[in-house]
Amino acid sequence: xxxxxxxxLAVGSAVAAATALGSQQPAAxxxxxDVAINSIWNDSSRMWIKIVGSVPVGAIAAHVLDSDGSVxxxxxxxxxxxxxxxxxxxxSNDHAALPRLGSYDVAVDINGAxxxxxxxxxxxxxxxxxxxxFFEDLQMAPPIVDFDHREVTVTGRLVxxxxxxxxxxxxxxxxxxxxxxxxxxxxxxxxxxxxxDDAGRITFVVPCPAEAWIRVNTSDDGTYLxxxxxxxxxxxxxxxxxxxxxxEPKVVYGERVSLGGRLEMLAASTWVPYAExxxxxxDRSRDLRLTTVTDQDGRYQFPAVASExxxxxxxxxxxxxxxxxxxxxQTSAEPQVRWHTTLTEVGMWQPDGGDLWRVQGRVGxxxxxxxxxxxxxxxxxxxxxxTWKTAVTxxxxxxxxxxxxxxITVPKYIRVRIAQTDDFLGAVGPTLYAGSGQPPRHRPTQGxxxxxx
Numbered sequence: 001x002x003x004x005x006x007x008x009l010a011v012g013s014a015v016a017a018a019t020a021l022g023s024q025q026p027a028a029x030x031x032x033x034d035v036a037i038n039s040i041w042n043d044s045s046r047m048w049i050k051i052v053g054s055v056p057v058g059a060i061a062a063h064v065l066d067s068d069g070s071v072x073x074x075x076x077x078x079x080x081x082x083x084x085x086x087x088x089x090x091x092s093n094d095h096a097a098l099p100r101l102g103s104y105d106v107a108v109d110i111n112g113a114x115x116x117x118x119x120x121x122x123x124x125x126x127x128x129x130x131x132x133x134f135f136e137d138l139q140m141a142p143p144i145v146d147f148d149h150r151e152v153t154v155t156g157r158l159v160x161x162x163x164x165x166x167x168x169x170x171x172x173x174x175x176x177x178x179x180x181x182x183x184x185x186x187x188x189x190x191x192x193x194x195x196x197d198d199a200g201r202i203t204f205v206v207p208c209p210a211e212a213w214i215r216v217n218t219s220d221d222g223t224y225l226x227x228x229x230x231x232x233x234x235x236x237x238x239x240x241x242x243x244x245x246x247x248e249p250k251v252v253y254g255e256r257v258s259l260g261g262r263l264e265m266l267a268a269s270t271w272v273p274y275a276e277x278x279x280x281x282x283d284r285s286r287d288l289r290l291t292t293v294t295d296q297d298g299r300y301q302f303p304a305v306a307s308e309x310x311x312x313x314x315x316x317x318x319x320x321x322x323x324x325x326x327x328x329x330q331t332s333a334e335p336q337v338r339w340h341t342t343l344t345e346v347g348m349w350q351p352d353g354g355d356l357w358r359v360q361g362r363v364g365x366x367x368x369x370x371x372x373x374x375x376x377x378x379x380x381x382x383x384x385x386x387t388w389k390t391a392v393t394x395x396x397x398x399x400x401x402x403x404x405x406x407x408i409t410v411p412k413y414i415r416v417r418i419a420q421t422d423d424f425l426g427a428v429g430p431t432l433y434a435g436s437g438q439p440p441r442h443r444p445t446q447g448x449x450x451x452x453x
Contacts, residue, residue, distance in 0.1 A: 033119055037062070037106055037126040044130045045095035045163040047075055047106075054086045055112045063107040064096050064127055071107075072098055097164035098129045101223045131160040133171060133218055135229035144234040145208045147265075147325045152233055154178070154214055155203050158196045160224055170200025174218060180206060181213045184324055210324035211235035238326045239266040240274065244314045244333040251306045252425065253367045257335050260301035263294045263316055265326060273298030280318055283309040306337045308368065339367040341374070341418045343429035348414060351405070357434050359416055360403035363396060373397040375419040378404055383411045383435070411435025 033053035047062055057080070064073045073096040082089035098104065103125040110119040138156035142149055158176065159168040179191040189212075194204040206214055212233045220226040240263065247258035263279065264271040274294060281290040281302045288309070294300045304312060311334040317323055318330075346361035363374055378392040394404050406414065412434050420426030 033110060033121070035108055035110075035121055035123065037108070037123055038128075043095075043163070044128065045097065047092040047096070047127060049078070049090045049092075049108070050088070051090060051110070052087045053110075053112070055088075055090075055110060056085070059110055059112040060090060061109040061111075062092065062127075063109070064098060065105040065107055065122075069105075072096075072104070095164055096127075096129070101129055101131050101163075103128050103222075128222075129163060130222070131163060131224050133158060133160045133174075133224050133227040134168065135216060135227065136168075138216065138229050138231055140206075140214065140231050140233060144236055145210075145325065146236040147238040147267075150209060150325065151205055151207045152214070153203065153205050154216070154231065155201070156216070156229070157200045158202060158218065159200055170196075170198075171224065172196055172198045172200055174200075174224070176202055176216050176218055178204060178206065178214060178216045180208070181215070182208075182210050184210050186320055206233075208233050208235075235325060237324075240264065240316060240327045240329045241266075241271065242279075242314055242316050242329045242331045244312070244331045246333060246335050247301065250336040250338050250422070253306050253337050253339050253369075255306055257304050257306045257337075258301055259304050259312055259314075259333060259335070260299065261314060261331065263298045263300065277316060280315040281312055282315070283307075283312050285309050288312075304335070306335045310334045338420075338422075339365065339369045339424050341365060341424050341427045343416060343418060343427050346416060346429040346432070348432045348434065355407050355409060357406050357408050357414065358403055359406060359414060359432070360401070361416060361429060363400045363402065363418065365400075369424075371421065371424055374424075375421075376402060376404070377417045377419055378406060379415050379417060380406070380408060381413045383413065388415070408434045 033051055033055075036050045038048050049060065049062065051060075060076070060078045062075045063071045064075075066072050075092040075094055075096060077093040078090040079093055080088050081091045104127045105122055105124050106126040107120065107122045112119070136157045136159055138154070140152040140154045142152060145152060158171045158174055160171045161168050174196045176194050176196060177191070178194065180189045182189050190207050192204065194202055196202050202216070213230055214233060215228060215230045217228040218224070218226050242263050243261035244259055245261060247260050251257045259281065263274045263277055265274045273296070275296045275298055277294045279292055279294060279300045281292075281304070282288055283304075288304075290302050292300050292302060311332040313330055313332040315330045317326060317328045322328055342364035344362050344364055346359070348357055348359045350356060351358050359378060363376075374396040376394045376396055377390050378394065379388040380391045381388045391406055391408075392404055394402065396402050408414065414432045414434050416429045418424075418427040
């Protein structure tokens with residue numbers, strides 16, 4: 001009767017009865033087992049057998065067969081490691097040492113039949129005699145990348161381990177895939193393929209723009225199991241520094257101003273210019289975004305406007321894909337500005353006649369910035385002369401209106417002036433006439449602004 005490789009079918013009761021009638025002998029008990037074999041994952045020199053059917057301890061013999069059917073090894077010492085003796089997993093305690101890696105046919109004998117007969121089944125390619133592989137001496141040079149060294153050379157050796165003797169031997173001509181993981185990268189991480197040479201050695205170069213992990217892997221080809229290993233590459237960040245200053249002295253609010261500076265990096269303990277690098281300039285609102293490139297001396301310059309949107313900030317090595325081997329740096333500068341002042345509603349009258357004249361008006365700050373105090377100079381000039389002289393000085397610290405009384409011997413010209421300071425421009429009000437009748441025909445020019453310092 002032809003025997004199935006996975007199961008010997010039980011003889012049916014009808015066949016058994018017919019046989020008994022033909023021979024006038026009692027029918028023997030049928031042999032019935034369901035057998036499956038697999039290699040043990042961590043130790044391919046032992047065997048794992050699953051058997052369904054009543055099996056006494058010590059009744060199993062597994063013969064590993066060569067291609068010509070001859071027996072290469074026999075495993076007899078099995079222990080029940082899972083389940084029961086009628087449906088369980090049996091693991092060999094002894095090991096098979098075979099002449100080559102690969103798959104082998106296995107003949108299983110079970111001396112557990114009720115009739116005393118031996119159950120025999122051959123399972124083709126049931127035992128996989130495979131080898132573990134390992135990477136040895138996996139190294140990279142240099143161990144740390146920096147601004148001047150942006151790639152590493154990885155070396156090592158691929159070996160395989162004989163399952164029975166555990167002797168390791170170089171594995172030549174094997175494909176190795178390598179990959180990198182760069183935590184700070186937004187672009188695709190480098191990867192590639194290499195092959196072990198006749199001595200199992202591997203050598204390949206990996207670009208490393210930052211700290212990275214480099215991993216090597218082999219594939220499971222059915223004979224040599226896959227393996228992997230990893231090395232970590234460190235990174236040294238080169239320091240950089242950036243300056244930003246106002247090129248011109250103080251400028252008036254709303255006028256053009258130039259902001260410039262210098263980019264340097266630390267090389268061999270010396271700060272040196274860093275040329276042809278992009279610099280970004282923004283203002284406080286972030287609406288302004290200007291870029292320029294440093295010259296051969298590391299210097300750069302931006303045109304800007306003196307406004308309330310300061311401070312301005314310059315950035316180096318910004319954006320989604322910066323150079324991760326040199327430090328990101330930024331610096332800020334507030335333009336030095338003089339703010340405008342104005343004099344409006346300026347007039348003069350005599351509260352009670354005589355020589356007392358009251359000058360009044362309003363001080364304005366059109367740029368939205370006001371000082372803690374404003375110095376007002378009330379000046380007079382006799383008719384027929386050209387020199388103004390300060391008659392009264394007043395300080396305005398609260399509010400924006402003023403009213404000052406002057407004792408004046410007429411006829412004279414009168415005006416009020418805001419003194420210029422480091423932060424605020426001066427302003428000159430209209431020229432007023434204190435006297436009887438109409439002022440002379442040739443009167444001084446009104447509202448002459450002060451020259452800037």
